[in-house]
Amino acid sequence: MVQFQQDVESPRQISDVAARLRQAVLDREVTPDEVLTIFDAWGKKLDARQLDEIPGIVFLRMWLRRGTLEPIIARELGPNSLHGGWNDYGLATCKAFPLGVIGHWPAANVEIQPILSMTCALLGGNAALVRIPHGLNELTRVLVQRLVEGDPDEILMRRIFLAAFDHGRRDLHEAMAQAVDGAMIWGGRASVLQVRSLPFPHWARLAVFGPRISVAAMDAGAWTDPAEREPWCRRLARDLWQFDQQACSSPQVLFLEKDSSHSTAELAPLLQRAFEDENRVHPRTIIPPGLTTAIAQARASWLLKDPAHTAVFPSNPDWTLLFGSGPEIPQPTQGKTLAVLEVDNLLDPIARLDGNVQTLGLGVSDPEKERVLAELAGRRGIDRIVKLGRMHAFVPPWDGLDLIRPMVRMVRHVSSVNEYDNESASKRLEGCYGIS
Amino acid sequence: MQLLDDKIDRMLSLPPYGQAPDATESGLLELLKEELEFACARHAGYKRYVDHWPVNYRTAAQMSDLPYLPVAMLKASPPLSFVPPEEVRRTLTSSATTSQLPSRIVLDAPTSRRMTKGTVVIARDFIGSSRRPYLVVDAPDHKAGRDSIGARRAAIQGLQPFATETTYCLRSDDNGDLALDLEKLTKFANRNRDAEILVYGFTYILWNHLVKPLRAENACLDLKNVRVLHSGGWKRLQDQAVEKQLFNEQLARVVGCDSSCIVDFYGMVESVGVIFPDCQHGNKHAPAFGHVIVRDPLTLEPVAEGDHGIVQVCSVLPTSFPGNLLLTEDIAQVIAYDGCACGRRGVSFRFAGRVPKAEVRGCGNIEIKRSAVN
Numbered sequence: 001m002v003q004f005q006q007d008v009e010s011p012r013q014i015s016d017v018a019a020r021l022r023q024a025v026l027d028r029e030v031t032p033d034e035v036l037t038i039f040d041a042w043g044k045k046l047d048a049r050q051l052d053e054i055p056g057i058v059f060l061r062m063w064l065r066r067g068t069l070e071p072i073i074a075r076e077l078g079p080n081s082l083h084g085g086w087n088d089y090g091l092a093t094c095k096a097f098p099l100g101v102i103g104h105w106p107a108a109n110v111e112i113q114p115i116l117s118m119t120c121a122l123l124g125g126n127a128a129l130v131r132i133p134h135g136l137n138e139l140t141r142v143l144v145q146r147l148v149e150g151d152p153d154e155i156l157m158r159r160i161f162l163a164a165f166d167h168g169r170r171d172l173h174e175a176m177a178q179a180v181d182g183a184m185i186w187g188g189r190a191s192v193l194q195v196r197s198l199p200f201p202h203w204a205r206l207a208v209f210g211p212r213i214s215v216a217a218m219d220a221g222a223w224t225d226p227a228e229r230e231p232w233c234r235r236l237a238r239d240l241w242q243f244d245q246q247a248c249s250s251p252q253v254l255f256l257e258k259d260s261s262h263s264t265a266e267l268a269p270l271l272q273r274a275f276e277d278e279n280r281v282h283p284r285t286i287i288p289p290g291l292t293t294a295i296a297q298a299r300a301s302w303l304l305k306d307p308a309h310t311a312v313f314p315s316n317p318d319w320t321l322l323f324g325s326g327p328e329i330p331q332p333t334q335g336k337t338l339a340v341l342e343v344d345n346l347l348d349p350i351a352r353l354d355g356n357v358q359t360l361g362l363g364v365s366d367p368e369k370e371r372v373l374a375e376l377a378g379r380r381g382i383d384r385i386v387k388l389g390r391m392h393a394f395v396p397p398w399d400g401l402d403l404i405r406p407m408v409r410m411v412r413h414v415s416s417v418n419e420y421d422n423e424s425a426s427k428r429l430e431g432c433y434g435i436s
Numbered sequence: 437m438q439l440l441d442d443k444i445d446r447m448l449s450l451p452p453y454g455q456a457p458d459a460t461e462s463g464l465l466e467l468l469k470e471e472l473e474f475a476c477a478r479h480a481g482y483k484r485y486v487d488h489w490p491v492n493y494r495t496a497a498q499m500s501d502l503p504y505l506p507v508a509m510l511k512a513s514p515p516l517s518f519v520p521p522e523e524v525r526r527t528l529t530s531s532a533t534t535s536q537l538p539s540r541i542v543l544d545a546p547t548s549r550r551m552t553k554g555t556v557v558i559a560r561d562f563i564g565s566s567r568r569p570y571l572v573v574d575a576p577d578h579k580a581g582r583d584s585i586g587a588r589r590a591a592i593q594g595l596q597p598f599a600t601e602t603t604y605c606l607r608s609d610d611n612g613d614l615a616l617d618l619e620k621l622t623k624f625a626n627r628n629r630d631a632e633i634l635v636y637g638f639t640y641i642l643w644n645h646l647v648k649p650l651r652a653e654n655a656c657l658d659l660k661n662v663r664v665l666h667s668g669g670w671k672r673l674q675d676q677a678v679e680k681q682l683f684n685e686q687l688a689r690v691v692g693c694d695s696s697c698i699v700d701f702y703g704m705v706e707s708v709g710v711i712f713p714d715c716q717h718g719n720k721h722a723p724a725f726g727h728v729i730v731r732d733p734l735t736l737e738p739v740a741e742g743d744h745g746i747v748q749v750c751s752v753l754p755t756s757f758p759g760n761l762l763l764t765e766d767i768a769q770v771i772a773y774d775g776c777a778c779g780r781r782g783v784s785f786r787f788a789g790r791v792p793k794a795e796v797r798g799c800g801n802i803e804i805k806r807s808a809v810n
Contacts, residue, residue, distance in 0.1 A: 289733040289746055289767060289791045296736075296763055297506040303488055304481040304509060304516075315490045315501075316735045 002154050005132075005141055005162035011175030014129075017161045018179030021101045021127035024158040030125050031084035032073045034155060039064040039119065041150035046143065054139060055243060056112040056392075063116065063394060072396055073123065076405040089412065096408040098125035099205060100181035105195045107186040107210065108133030109246045114140045116394060117184045118160065124408040127159035129180060131173070137164045173198055182407045186210055207406040209248070209399045212358035213332055216251035216388055217346050217373070220259035221365025223267055232363045233267070233274035235389025236338075239361060240319075241278045242392050245334045248399070249359045249384070249391045252332035253339040255349045264342045268323060271340065272312050275319045279336075284318060291335045292317045298333040327352055346373055355381030358399060361391040437755075440474060441546055443467055444725070444752050448550060452557050452723035453780035457773060460782055464727055465499050467752050471760050472502065478518040482758055500729050500738050504748050504761040507539065510706050515540040519756045530705040531587045531668075539706050544756040551709030554753050555594040558723050561780075562699055562713045563598070563663045569628045570599030571621075573637030573646050575608040587705045588638055591667055594708070595636050606645055614641065616649045625657040632661045635691070638668035639700070642687060643678055650690035658692040665713070667701045671790070702787055706762055709753040719771050719784035726751040728783055730770045731763070744769045744788055765791045 008014055043064030051057050062068055070082065077096040078087030086093035102121035106113040114136060118128040132140050140162055151157050165172045177183070177198035182205040185195045189211050196206065216236060223229050239251055256264045295317040302309050302322045313320040319336040327349035330339045343349055350360070350373055360377045362385060364370040374385045383400035386393065396403040447467060455463075472493050476483035482505075486493060489503035496502055510516060515527065523544045530539040543551070572592050585593070596602065605621040606614045637646065642664075650656070664687065673683070680700065688695040701713035702720060712720035712728075722728045727750040732739045739745040747766045754760060767788045776784040 284734060287734050290793050292733040292736065292746060293506060293508075293763065293765055293791050296504075297508050299488075300485055300506050300509050303485040304512070307480065307484070309484070311488050313488075313490065316737075317733070 002157050004144060004148070004157055004160050005164065008163045008165045008172055011171055014163060014172060014175040015179050017163070018101050018129055018176075021129060021159060021161060022181075025098055025100055025125065025127050028155075029084060030155060030159075031082070032069075032077070032123055032125075033082045033084075035123055035125075036066045036069055036073075036082075038147075038151045038156050039069065040066050042147045045146040045150045048146075051142070051146075054111055054143075056110065059392070059394065060112045060115060060143075063119070069123065073404065076396065076402045077124075077408065086413065092412045092414040094410050094412050096124060096405070097411050098127075099407050099409060100126060101179065102126045102128055102407050103176050103180035103183040104128060104130040105183065105185045105187065105191070106130065106133065106136075107188070107191070108135050110186075110243050111136060111139055112143070113186060114162070115143050117186065120184065120403040121182075121407050122156055122159060123404045126182070126407055128161070129176060130160070130162050131176060132162050132164045134164070134167065137162075177204075180204060182206070184209070184407070205406060207401055209401070210358075212248040212356055212399070213252050213329075214249050214359035214361065214384075214391060215253050215255065215329060215349070215353070215357055216361040216363070216391070217255040217349065218257065218363035218388070219346060219365055219369055220257045220262070222363040223256055223264070224259050224262045225365065228365075229267065230270055230274070232388060233270045234277070235363070235387075236271070236361070237274040237278035238389055239391040240275075240336050240338060241282050244284065245336050245338075247392060250334070251338065251359075251361050251391060252334070253329050253341060255327070255346060256340060256342050257346050258342055258344050264340070265323070267340070268310075268312060268321065271321055271338075275321065275336070279318050287317060287335070294333050295320060295335050295337055298322070298337050302330075302339075329353075329357075347376060350376050350380060353377065353380040353382055357382050359384040359386060359391050361386055361388045363388045437474075437546075440470055440755065443470070444550060444755075447725045447752055448553055448557060450724040452561050452725075453721055453782065455724050455781055457782045460724055460727070461499055464725075464750065464752060465496070465502075468499065468502055468750065468760055469493055469496070471752060471755065474755060475518055475758055475760070479516065479758070482516065482518075499727060499750060500731075502750075502761050504763045505758050507704070507706050507762045507764050510539040510541060510757070510759070510762075511537040513537075513540070515542050516758050517542040517756065518758070519544045524756070526585060528590050528705045528708060529586050541705055541708070541759065542757050543754075547754045547756040550753040552594065552597065554709030554723070554725060554751075555703075555711055556597050557725075558711050558713065559595060559598065559665070562715075563634065563665070566632060567598055567600045568632045568634050569624070570595065570602045571624055571633060571635045572602060572604045573606060573635065573642050574604055575606040575614055576604045588641075588668070590705055590708055591638070591703060592636060594703075594711070595634065595665065598634050606641070614645050616645050618649070618653075621657070625659055629658060630661065633659055633663070635659075635662055635664040637666055639666045639670060639683070640668060640672035642666050643673055643676070643683060647683075647686050647690050651686060656690055656692045660693055662691060662693045662697055664691060664693070664698045665701060666698070667703050667711070669702075702766075704749070704764065706759055706764075707749045707751050710749060710751045715776060715778035715780060715784075717776060717778050717784075719776050719778070719786060720768075721776065721778075721780040721784055722750075722782055725753060728768070728785055730768050730783075730785060739770055741770050741772050746791060747785075747787075767791055 043061045046061050073081055080087045081096055086095045104117040106117045114130050114132055118130050121128045177200045184207050185192055186209045192208055299313055299320055303311055310323045322339045325342040327343050360382050377385050476486050486503045491501040493502050524542045525545050525548050526543045528541040603624045605617055607617050608614050684695040684698050699713045701711045703711035710726040729748040730739050730745040732745050744767055747764045747768045749762050768785045769788050771784040773783050
């Protein structure tokens with residue numbers, strides 16, 4: 001069996017692995033269809049009870065389904081790309097070819113992110129050299145081991161290498177950067193800046209995701225609807241619990257539109273119940289002490305600051321609801337600490353958002369209002385506007401970027417064979433560009 | 437207020453480490469409840485915080501249920517205070533790096549008096565009650581005002597009641613850089629060679645400005661009858677890879693004493709008056725007028741013996757600011773809830789470092805945050 005993971009100690013190991021991966025890409029074209037067949041099998045192998053506790057595993061299984069990925073491939077690479085075909089593109093035809101070896105620097109706080117990042121490169125026909133964060137080493141190895149079972153001919157396994165090394169080993173990070181043709185970089189500001197400064201080849205393409213935060217908003221029609229408001233609270237709780245509210249797509253604040261005949265305080269017990277229920281099903285098993293103290297500080301500073309502030313929280317750091325009003329996003333705490341702010345008009349907070357906000361999770365009853373909110377959010381720099389409960393659904397574009405296309409070369413072929421006479425070519429050009 | 441003051445004084449007059457844990461807890465619990473009532477009547481924001489606490493303090497059955505305040509809240513500006521400005525006698529400030537705000541602790545006369553007494557009561561249990569020549573390994577602070585005082589000055593002054601005379605053996609230049617005044621130090625040593633002596637300095641100052649220069653000169657003060665107290669933590673010595681054992685060996689060598697004469701104590705401006713010296717078994721103890729709760733970061737419940745957690749310090753001494761129940765940013769291990777071989781009753785514990793700061797990151801690399809405490 002091909003070796004797919006190792007604790008790396010020297011730059012030479014990395015360059016040797018990269019050379020092997022690059023040769024695997026050159027040796028054989030793998031069409032997206034072949035990749036999907038293997039992914040489908042892999043997804044089924046991940047459907048095992050002993051893996052159920054891995055955060056995000058349900059989503060990963062769905063992500064690997066052919067039904068999920070086929071439309072993404074068609075949209076990003078063209079309708080004929082599934083089987084490696086060329087797509088008409090004006091006067092030319094185009095086909096996606098792999099960049100080569102893609103280096104992945106996933107974040108350490110999203111358990112399935114090394115796998116998700118890797119799959120994006122593999123779908124483009126690339127090889128994936130993945131630097132595994134220390135805390136995710138064993139978990140990622142277990143997940144990829146299931147791929148081994150779903151890939152008996154080692155079609156993808158020859159294109160994967162999980163490199164485990166200490167995040168402080170600059171020499172190994174540099175060796176990895178020098179050895180790749182593209183990179184997918186996920187992380188906090190310091191991590192992203194550090195990785196971007198590595199000596200990548202001048203041709204390497206970098207796709208950077210994060211760091212960002214997300215917000216949620218509900219209009220009065222949604223949160224006052226007696227039949228709907230409990231389900232909205234449950235959806236919001238699900239969005240908070242995934243990734244311990246530490247992903248880019250995790251909501252840090254909920255803006256509630258004021259209603260003349262209802263107090264937003266009515267929602268507090270429903271949110272509390274939804275949080276308690278979600279916590280019962282998905283309790284924390286570990287917490288960094290720094291997050292515990294940050295949560296304690298958030299509770300205290302919120303209540304000390306403003307006479308109008310209220311809060312609900314248990315004796316433990318499991319979750320926190322901070323109630324107030326105003327359109328500004330408070331300093332995020334994470335760790336399931338949600339500020340719930342009443343506003344006169346949802347346009348007020350959304351007009352204050354900027355590119356630091358990735359996702360706007362909405363619970364809105366009025367389609368026209370939602371259209372206006374989405375339009376404004378897009379203008380203010382938000383890249384995803386989704387329904388509450390689906391804030392983490394990993395569907396491209398993500399952070400405003402496609403996931404597969406940045407790591408392929410769209411090769412343009414203008415035929416030298418005189419297939420068209422000049423007149424018909426001119427007509428096609430006019431059709432393409434509206435030339436009159 | 438007088439009634440509350442009397443009750444605190446009565447607790448201060450108890451033997452600091454002589455009571456059984458249950459008796460200490462029940463006494464502290466009732467007094468802390470009264471202090472919470474007193475505080476809530478004087479600060480609306482603090483009352484709001486206490487009122488939102490998941491457990492009603494009035495009916496709380498144990499000290500760990502009472503509403504604690506994260507110590508960072510004492511960095512508030514203006515400082516959290518339970519007394520009108522005209523009653524503020526002094527403001528203590530914590531040491532802080534340039535990127536951090538210092539804590540600011542307002543003291544009125546009764547709190548100030550109790551805090552001095554608290555330090556004396558505890559220190560007396562470790563170094564005896566006699567007054568003696570006091571060598572301060574620091575520079576005199578000519579610029580210090582009466583109204584404001586920093587952590588180092590507060591610690592130096594806290595031991596002043598044990599002094600017959602006080603000698604500062606460092607001098608500072610216009611930039612505030614410290615240097616050893618060897619002549620002054622030598623005179624002090626020669627004058628007091630056979631006397632019982634008290635020495636105090638911040639840990640990193642003792643190392644950088646006493647141990648290192650004397651070691652470079654291969655000098656020894658030959659002060660055998662000495663107690664050296666130091667505090668301030670080890671963070672600034674980490675870069676120099678100076679650990680406790682090396683520190684004690686080298687300090688004992690230049691002073692000329694046995695390393696058992698050196699006592700490391702933990703204290704914080706936010707809970708001044710309650711200090712935690714190491715006993716001869718290397719453990720720290722809470723006095724009768726205070727308590728330490730080590731909380732599991734996952735549940736915030738008190739940890740079991742042997743486990744690590746976040747330190748909460750409790751003290752009945754302050755009534756001018758909310759320093760009675762403070763969740764610190766330090767990690768400690770509970771050694772035992774009673775029965776330390778040194779004979780001091782109640783919880784014994786050891787510090788194990790600072791809580792790593794949590795940084796808000798979106799999909800961030802949080803490998804450092806993942807390191808669990810225990």
